[in-house]
Amino acid sequence: MVAAVLAGLSLLSLLTCGYLAWGSRRGGAGETPGNLLGEEPTAGAPRSQPHIIFILADDQGFRDVGYHGSEIRTPTLDKLAAEGVKLENYYVQPMCTPSRSQLITGKYQIHTGLQHSIIRPTQPNCLPLDNVTLPQKLKEVGYSTHMVGKWHLGFYRRECMPTQRGFDSFFGSLLGSGDYYTHFKCDSPGICGYDLYENDNAAWDHDNGIYSTQMYTQKVQQILASHNPRKPIFLYIAYQAVHSPLQAPGRYFEHYRSINNINRRRYAAMLACLDEAINNVTLALKKYGYYENSIIIYSSDNGGQPMAGGSNWPLRGSKGTYWEGGIRAVGFVHSPLLKNKGSVCKELVHITDWFPTLITLAEGQIDEDIQLDGYDVWETISEGRRSPRVDILHNIDPIYTKAKNGSWAAGYGIWNTAIQSAIRVNHWKLLTGNPGYSDWVPPQAFSNTGPNRWHNERVSWSAGKTVWLFNITADPYERVDLSARHPEVVKQLLRRLSQFNKTAVPVRYPPKDPRSNPKLNGGVWGPWFKEDEKKKKSDKSKGANKQKKSKNKKKAN
Numbered sequence: 001m002v003a004a005v006l007a008g009l010s011l012l013s014l015l016t017c018g019y020l021a022w023g024s025r026r027g028g029a030g031e032t033p034g035n036l037l038g039e040e041p042t043a044g045a046p047r048s049q050p051h052i053i054f055i056l057a058d059d060q061g062f063r064d065v066g067y068h069g070s071e072i073r074t075p076t077l078d079k080l081a082a083e084g085v086k087l088e089n090y091y092v093q094p095m096c097t098p099s100r101s102q103l104i105t106g107k108y109q110i111h112t113g114l115q116h117s118i119i120r121p122t123q124p125n126c127l128p129l130d131n132v133t134l135p136q137k138l139k140e141v142g143y144s145t146h147m148v149g150k151w152h153l154g155f156y157r158r159e160c161m162p163t164q165r166g167f168d169s170f171f172g173s174l175l176g177s178g179d180y181y182t183h184f185k186c187d188s189p190g191i192c193g194y195d196l197y198e199n200d201n202a203a204w205d206h207d208n209g210i211y212s213t214q215m216y217t218q219k220v221q222q223i224l225a226s227h228n229p230r231k232p233i234f235l236y237i238a239y240q241a242v243h244s245p246l247q248a249p250g251r252y253f254e255h256y257r258s259i260n261n262i263n264r265r266r267y268a269a270m271l272a273c274l275d276e277a278i279n280n281v282t283l284a285l286k287k288y289g290y291y292e293n294s295i296i297i298y299s300s301d302n303g304g305q306p307m308a309g310g311s312n313w314p315l316r317g318s319k320g321t322y323w324e325g326g327i328r329a330v331g332f333v334h335s336p337l338l339k340n341k342g343s344v345c346k347e348l349v350h351i352t353d354w355f356p357t358l359i360t361l362a363e364g365q366i367d368e369d370i371q372l373d374g375y376d377v378w379e380t381i382s383e384g385r386r387s388p389r390v391d392i393l394h395n396i397d398p399i400y401t402k403a404k405n406g407s408w409a410a411g412y413g414i415w416n417t418a419i420q421s422a423i424r425v426n427h428w429k430l431l432t433g434n435p436g437y438s439d440w441v442p443p444q445a446f447s448n449t450g451p452n453r454w455h456n457e458r459v460s461w462s463a464g465k466t467v468w469l470f471n472i473t474a475d476p477y478e479r480v481d482l483s484a485r486h487p488e489v490v491k492q493l494l495r496r497l498s499q500f501n502k503t504a505v506p507v508r509y510p511p512k513d514p515r516s517n518p519k520l521n522g523g524v525w526g527p528w529f530k531e532d533e534k535k536k537k538s539d540k541s542k543g544a545n546k547q548k549k550s551k552n553k554k555k556a557n
Contacts, residue, residue, distance in 0.1 A: 061304020084334030106355025113508035126154020126225025135166030150237030193518025267309025322422035347387035394422035
């Protein structure tokens with residue numbers, strides 16, 4: 001009954017949410033001079049390889065788009081999605097680094113060693129260098145590859161930088177967050193530095209106090225203006241918005257003065273600026289002759305953070321959790337090349353699927369020795385066919401805080417339920433261990449200076465609970481736990497978890513390295529690990545070992 005009422009309210013919100021005319025959005029986030037709309041010069045017959053534009057938003061909540069019933073206006077996103085294919089059974093990971101690593105490799109976290117948390121600024125860690133990346137595969141078949149925005153896949157060695165991982169050019173930040181205007185980031189007191197790069201060097205020349213959403217959009221426009229549209233391009237635009245800190249240019253607050261909650265109001269202004277930026281990117285694609293042979297993919301990297309203004313209602317949980325509110329994302333595909341335009345895809349799609357899907361569309365080859373976790377889902381999206389995907393390993397994190405009452409006994413001797421894990425198989429979803437913050441945060445929670453947790457809905461679980469089972473198709477809001485009613489299903493999913501776990505590689509989560517301090521690197525966050533130092537150390541150790549051996553020989557003689 002509750003689910004039906006919620007679904008009705010959601011539908012009503014969708015019906016009452018309109019959007020502005022496409023041509024009425026002018027100025028602002030990265031606008032170029034002149035009337036962009038409708039100016040699409042003929043550039044000859046397009047090549048069969050499509051232009052690929054992947055736009056990744058940061059921390060956008062499931063509800064925070066017009067067509068999901070939000071009070072925040074997103075006319076560009078609404079229009080692009082309505083004319084394309086909305087992905088309404090689409091999953092990502094609950095945090096920044098995991099989603100980005102899975103997008104760029106097509107592999108689950110357990111197969112890259114990044115299954116715990118995120119890559120911290122001071123950690124000597126990055127996406128393992130033996131993983132082939134999406135831009136590298138696209139370069140093999142003639143694509144020009146460019147990245148603008150947030151990297152967050154590690155940078156302690158120069159080999160970890162975006163330009164060393166397949167991108168012809170990179171303009172953006174290396175860390176997970178930072179000031180939108182000054183591009184400075186403090187990881188802890190006294191550990192602060194500048195974080196804006198152009199290729200492999202600090203972009204001091206671009207330090208003009210420009211809001212990052214607008215600055216990144218201007219860079220995208222420059223790339224499109226200088227590239228030949230007859231040659232395929234892969235453009236990865238990873239906006240910083242709407243991740244904290246909550247900052248936005250003043251004029252974007254105009255429509256949101258009535259929102260009392262200051263975090264929600266700032267978040268709304270940031271999202272409004274992001275929506276306008278994507279409008280300007282789309283117009284640039286048309287102006288410079290890319291649009292007719294382009295595929296635009298839009299995705300959030302994880303769920304929203306209610307304490308920072310984001311809303312995942314009516315889903316449960318938030319960013320950083322394996323409840324639906326942390327991993328079910330806003331996503332759509334917009335392209336003149338789609339066969340079923342204006343449709344909704346309810347088939348299962350995961351962020352790892354973009355790797356094989358885009359390589360196949362680009363007429364590339366996937367090496368047989370690459371063990372992918374993603375599937376080619378283009379026919380699912382474009383033609384409405386069944387998805388080849390029947391399950392998703394949301395994650396297995398062996399070093400996350402263990403659930404106190406978890407045990408092998410609770411997992412029927414198949415799985416230790418103290419371990420944080422989550423898996424989806426067909427309609428069923430299983431969670432074990434400590435799945436994270438589990439409240440439902442309704443819109444009225446943002447009615448004052450809160451969000452006021454008195455408005456939140458909570459469930460007090462019986463003591464010792466470490467296993468949950470939901471039929472996500474019937475109960476997308478995770479309100480009815482079925483683990484006690486269907487123990488056989490629980491056992492089946494625990495066995496599947498155990499099978500996945502046998503393929504996992506060791507977790508990469510090293511302690512902080514004091515050499516990472518920007519003070520030691522000219523005030524800039526950047527590569528600090530020198531290969532020469534490593535060689536010197538290894539040479540010294542080899543020399544020491546030789547000396548020991550010679551001494552031992554003398555003693556023996």
